[in-house]
Amino acid sequence: MLIGRPVDVKSSEITPESLYVNRREWLASAAAGAVALSVFGPAARAQDPQPVGRPFGLQPDDKPTPWQDVTTYNNFYEFGTDKSDPAQNSKNFKPLPWTITVDGMASKPGKFQLEDFIKPSTVEDRIYRHRCVEAWSMVIPWRGIPLADVIKRAEPLASAKYVAFTTLMDPSRMPGQQLGVLDWPYTEGLRLDEALHPLAFLATGLYGRTLPNQNGAPVRLVVPWKYGFKGIKSIVRMTFTDKQPKTAWNTQTPNEYGFYSNVNPAVDHPRWSQAKERRIGEFLRRPTLPFNGYADQVASLYAGMDLKKNY
DSSP states (O other), X not given: OOOOOGGGSOHHHHSOGGGOOOHHHHHHHHHHHHHHHXXXXXXXXXXXXXXXXXXOSOOXXXXXXXXXXXXXXXXXXXXXXXXXXXXXXXXXXXXXXXXEEEEESBSSOEEEEHHHHSOGGGOEEEEEXXXXXXXXXXXXXXXXXXXXXHHHHHOBXXXXXXXXXXXXXXXXXXXXXXXXXXXXXXXXXXXXXXXXXXXXXXXXXXXXXXXXXXXXXXXXXXXXXXXXXXXXXXXXXXXXXXXXXXXXXXHHOTTTOOSSOBOOTTSOBTTBOOSEXXXXXXXXXXXXXXXXXXXXXXXXXXXXXXXXXXX
8 A cells, every 4th residue: 555664765765866956056946936936926837847756655546736736725824824825925925044943952952054954965855645634635745854864963862752843933924923823933743753753854845846935935844644734834943852842733722633633534623524535636535544544654653552532
């Protein structure tokens, strides 16, 4: 059902050498992408780019969701609560320069510029299924690096059990933060063994292009076996801790959004069923797969846990 185990795949086999980008090219691409988005917006693209990257955990009938849908149907409450708001309201957002703080229980904390935080030599292209808690899904070709690469460079202490993430807090640049929808800034967290799993990913692009503002520019988290709200966007801080961190939606509505939020068709949202999902661009719904189709890779992380109680 699944295509290989990522733990068995050499990095050189994931992305051909020709797809690697060096520092200067990566920075130029990022700057050009930021300008194009701020001036023209997503409609400036004349046609869909071709998907690139190695597919992980895809089903035979999984096809990449068109660029137009991926970049205009978004949850990014910092830019508005409607699905079309982020693409419209983030046009003037400038994601560069960008600083990310690494702190907490780590031997090598610090403040890093994006180009130093994301080492170009480790950039990969991967295609992942993306499942949202509202029972819709996409298949997205992401570009970025394994989260484990960044974590290992920070050298978390042995006593660290979790890593927490924080989104930029700037209502002047993110107008949705002027609304009392959530207790801003947006926060998320993973258990450290989850964060170190080879599937966990920091995305800096999609469809081989610089990450659009509405999709979380310049860097966002991708955890493909969890619901989409775990994929925190526009990350400015990573904190290593020995305590389970507070997360935005779990704090806001704990009876609806759990800390783990693993895709589980047997656990319904209080207001709708999660047993089926609607792929964007398709009319019929399809059965939801446990762990979003990545059970072979990640189920062992939760051995012995009650996955209904620990949602």
